[in-house]
Amino acid sequence: MTPEHPKVNYGKKGILIINLGTPDSTKWLDIRKYLKEFLSDRRVIEVNPLIWQVILNLFILNFRPSKTAKAYKEIWMKDKNMSPLRYFTERQAEKLSEQIGNEKIIVDFAMRYGNPSIKSKIHRLHKEGCENLIILPLYPQYAAATTATVCDEVYRTLMKMRWQPSLKIIPHYESEPLYIEAIKNSIKKKVNEIDWKPDLIVASYHGIPKKYFDKGDPYHCYCHKTTRLISEKYLDIEIKTTFQSRFGPQEWLQPYTDKTFEALPKDGKKNILVICPGFSSDCVETLEEISIQGKESFIKSGGENFEMVPCLNDSEDHIALFKHLLTKNI
Numbered sequence: 001m002t003p004e005h006p007k008v009n010y011g012k013k014g015i016l017i018i019n020l021g022t023p024d025s026t027k028w029l030d031i032r033k034y035l036k037e038f039l040s041d042r043r044v045i046e047v048n049p050l051i052w053q054v055i056l057n058l059f060i061l062n063f064r065p066s067k068t069a070k071a072y073k074e075i076w077m078k079d080k081n082m083s084p085l086r087y088f089t090e091r092q093a094e095k096l097s098e099q100i101g102n103e104k105i106i107v108d109f110a111m112r113y114g115n116p117s118i119k120s121k122i123h124r125l126h127k128e129g130c131e132n133l134i135i136l137p138l139y140p141q142y143a144a145a146t147t148a149t150v151c152d153e154v155y156r157t158l159m160k161m162r163w164q165p166s167l168k169i170i171p172h173y174e175s176e177p178l179y180i181e182a183i184k185n186s187i188k189k190k191v192n193e194i195d196w197k198p199d200l201i202v203a204s205y206h207g208i209p210k211k212y213f214d215k216g217d218p219y220h221c222y223c224h225k226t227t228r229l230i231s232e233k234y235l236d237i238e239i240k241t242t243f244q245s246r247f248g249p250q251e252w253l254q255p256y257t258d259k260t261f262e263a264l265p266k267d268g269k270k271n272i273l274v275i276c277p278g279f280s281s282d283c284v285e286t287l288e289e290i291s292i293q294g295k296e297s298f299i300k301s302g303g304e305n306f307e308m309v310p311c312l313n314d315s316e317d318h319i320a321l322f323k324h325l326l327t328k329n330i
Contacts (some may be wrong), residue, residue: 009129013105014165015326017093017120017305018150019138019281021113022083025309026072031065039079043149046212056134068284075287088281089138091314092322099323105330107131107248118153124176126165133165134329136322138280140179141226142172143219161320168329174222177231180325182317183226183277184233190273190309193234197271198237202260203227204290205278207243207252220253226277237273245285265302280318282311 006198023034039045039056059102078088093109106128110121125133134281135154139146151169158164173179204221213220227241244257264272274294276286286308294305312318 008163009127010267011104012129012133013132013134013330014122014125014128014130015096015100015105015107015134015330016118016120016134016135017089017096017107017109018123019085019089019111019140020110020146020190020283021111022086022283023072024115025081026076027029028065028069031069031072032061034114035064035068040111041145043152044145046209062109069084071284071288074292075284076177083283084287085283086306087279087314088311092138092281094318095314096322096326099319100330101253108294112150112153118150118189119157122154123158126161126163130179132325133167137170139278140176140280141174141205141219141222141270141278143222144212144217145208145218147171150300162305163165170284170325170329172222172225173321176321176325178317178321180226180229180233182312182321183230183253183275185317186277186309186315187230187273187275188310189233190307194305194307196271196305198273198307199271201234201237201239201244201273201275202246202257202264203239203275203277204242204257205276206285207246207256209248210214210251212254213253223278230277231273238317239275244289258294258297261298264298265304270303271305272307274306276308276311279311281313286311 019033021038023030040053042049045052075084077087083121089109089111093107097107106122106125110116110118112118112160117177122133136148137147137150154167154169158167191198208217208219224241227239228272231239240260242255242257242260243253246252246256264270274290276290279286291308298306
């Protein structure tokens, strides 16, 4: 390198784990900003963009933030001034860094929507000298609205870089044995903590519109595959797949989690455990939608006992899974 050449760092590998995202706070404007970015994603909302932007800006973004803010306030970690999803994603990156990070490997995290952005973290890793980049979207089951949109944002960032790093993306891990074993262990741990026997385990995954499935999205199949593999490992209790968090009037993947909670007591299933295998960290969908709203609905419908198994979060099993997925690609 000649003396007049600008100083550049090189020779390192960067690992970026990427989760969905979270508002910066529970304030109305922060919630609105987050929802606007999320709901403007063409992969998430496959509607004519001109029509959708009118609906989004005139109606949804004027009314939805208040309802969403209320949900986030229920689960916000006030002592840490962040959402659980942000906290656990940070912890996952920290623990991974302790195990596989060194002077040549840098581990970091980003969010698809909100902060810290994918763009900012890729530029940070590049500045640190990372010539190779490994991306781990924290979605076990691939869907266009989750994994693919992470890839889109990564590609958009690289398109504007003069010196691009090499790139590897880990697309999904719905049937990875360490993942299935970790879920099984989390169920066993919860069963050992409670003093009643579950009649059923409900495996609740985030839903997608049925028309996305009809167009060929494999997400539905991956969810059922995960449930089947968990059932084969944990034969003690029946496991039923459902889908939560539907939005808007169109049909989504069924059966719906909320409707299932209402119907189970009438079918004699009055003691249930709920797992959320599609979520890598506890978040508003698991802690507020399931643990608070879902439990209330189930008990109101005649249920007796309801417990949610925590997501894998920053557990030892989860970090071991991530380490395994990443080291195969380093």
